[in-house]
Amino acid sequence: MDHSSGIRASLAGRYATALFALAKENSSIDSVQSSLDTLSAALAESDDLRALTSSPVLSRDDAGKAIAATAKSLGLDTLSTNMLGVLAANRRLEQIPGIIRAFSTLTSDHRGEITAEVTSAHPLDAKQIAALKAQLKKRVGSDVSVSTAVDPSILGGLVVQIGSQMIDSSIKTRLNTLSQAMKG
Numbered sequence: 359m360d361h362s363s364g365i366r367a368s369l370a371g372r373y374a375t376a377l378f379a380l381a382k383e384n385s386s387i388d389s390v391q392s393s394l395d396t397l398s399a400a401l402a403e404s405d406d407l408r409a410l411t412s413s414p415v416l417s418r419d420d421a422g423k424a425i426a427a428t429a430k431s432l433g434l435d436t437l438s439t440n441m442l443g444v445l446a447a448n449r450r451l452e453q454i455p456g457i458i459r460a461f462s463t464l465t466s467d468h469r470g471e472i473t474a475e476v477t478s479a480h481p482l483d484a485k486q487i488a489a490l491k492a493q494l495k496k497r498v499g500s501d502v503s504v505s506t507a508v509d510p511s512i513l514g515g516l517v518v519q520i521g522s523q524m525i526d527s528s529i530k531t532r533l534n535t536l537s538q539a540m541k542g
Contacts (some may be wrong), residue, residue, distance in 0.1 A: 362468075364451075364506070368456065368460070369450070369453055369456075370453045370455075370456025370457045370459075370460055371456070371460045372457075373441065373445070373450070373453060373457045373460075374457045374458075374459075374460030374461040374464060375446075375460070375464065376389075377390065377437060377438075377441050377457070377461055378464040378465070378468075378494070380437055381437055381467070382468070384437065386435060387439060387465055387468065389435040389437075390435055390437050390438050390461070391417055391461065391462065391465050392435075392462055393432075393433075393434040393435045393437075393438035393439075394438060394457075394458045395452065395458075396432050396433070397432060397434060397438065397458065398455070398458050399481075400428070400432055401454065401455065401468055402481035402508060403481070407428060410424050410425065410451065411425075411451040411452055411454050412452050412507060418423070418446060418447055418449060418461075421446040421449070421451060421512070422443060422446040422447060423442065424446075425442045425445070425446045425451065426439070426442070426443060426446075428442075429442050429448065430477075441457075447459075455507060458505075459475065459507060462503060462505040463475075463505060465503075466503040469503075470500055471500075471501055471502065471503045472500055472501070472502045472503070472520060472521075473502070473503050473504075473505055473520070474490075474502050474503070474504050474505070474507045474518050474519065474520045475518070475519040475520075476490065476495050476504050476505065476506050476507070476509065476516055476517070476518050476519075477507045477508070477514070477516065477517040477518075477519075477528075477539045478506065478508060478509075478511050478512070478515075478516050478517075479505075479509065479511075479512050479513055479514050479528075479529075480508065480510075480511050481490070481506070482506055483509055490504060490516075490518075491504055494518070494520070498520065502520070511530065512528035512529065512530045512531075513528065513529035513530050514528065514529040515527040515528040515529050515531075515532070516528065517531075
């Protein structure tokens with residue numbers, strides 16, 4: 359299933375599409391994907407990094423220096439590091455999570471894999487992601503790559519989007535359903 363046209367419509371999608379084209383041209387899709395996975399994990403674990411990517415008060419220069427130092431300390435590949443520099447220069451660091459998700463989807467499409475976009479209230483660890491992949495493989499019958507996002511407002515559980523199919527086991531949805539049922 360080709361998600362590319364929908365991805366290109368968003369700002370994050372345009373950055374991800376450009377990064378993917380460069381990665382493909384340089385035969386470095388795997389190294390960029392690995393760097394973006396590392397960056398995603400760092401964002402989930404570091405309040406300071408999340409603050410850096412969402413701070414409107416940092417100057418472009420300071421944001422650029424801070425993100426360059428972060429990229430170096432995380433050992434990110436050159437293309438990902440350069441993309442972060444462009445984002446800092448354009449005051450678009452808040453787009454990083456969307457770019458990571460869109461790039462993962464483009465990579466999965468390129469490999470012929472199915473992508474599941476998974477939203478959880480808290481970051482998932484590697485063991486939880488592996489278990490989720492195994493369950494989704496049983497459900498859809500083929501390997502599934504997982505793109506994760508964190509949204510505390512769902513309270514708990516998961517929301518899984520695979521193409522047009524949505525599996526919503528979030529506590530927020532369960533509570534809303536229960537509330538509607540109680541109203542009669």
